[in-house]
């Protein structure tokens with residue numbers, strides 16, 4: 433896909449089919465991710481590809497958290513969530529190495545955010561959908577344990593769900609004129 437087209441058409445995908453994604457798409461997206469600009473070349477990102485065993489445990493955690501949030505504990509809702517979380521072909525956690533210096537830490541977050549966008553755009557260039565999520569599951573202490581990430585060393589800044597879109601939403605954007613200023 434042409435770059436500008438990918439930039440303009442990428443959308444956050446909330447619902448996925450259970451179809452597989454092209455072989456090597458994740459590896460290509462990771463190669464794109466680590467090309468993101470990063471000041472002082474800190475390479476502040478770590479990517480954790482979630483395997484099937486941990487994915488199952490995370491799914492159960494996610495279901496419990498969502499049921500509690502919605503105060504809805506019916507078997508039907510649990511089944512719906514199990515399928516929703518199970519459908520995306522891949523789940524990747526992106527964490528940021530925590531630098532002691534607050535300014536460097538802020539810059540590292542910016543760099544890691546660029547890496548996530550590169551990752552998602554690379555996938556979208558192959559018509560593969562993704563969603564950057566900072567929902568409860570990505571921040572829960574059990575998640576750190578399951579992924580073997582030390583919260584004193586790294587912060588999980590995204591769960592990226594990856595898969596074949598079931599539908600492509602089109603949320604509105606504010607018009608360009610409302611966000612761009614030009615000085616004399």
Ligand SMILES: Cc1cc2nc3c(=O)[nH]c(=O)nc-3n(C[C@H](O)[C@H](O)[C@H](O)COP(=O)(O)O)c2cc1C
Pocket residue numbers: 442443444445563564565566567601603
């Ligand atoms: C830092 C960050 C965190 C996000 N976390 C969530 C999330 O937890 N759940 C969600 O549905 N979308 C999340 N999103 C996606 C945004 O909601 C989405 O980008 C926004 O609605 C605009 O839609 P678009 O990406 O299709 O343009 C997140 C995006 C960013 C940049």
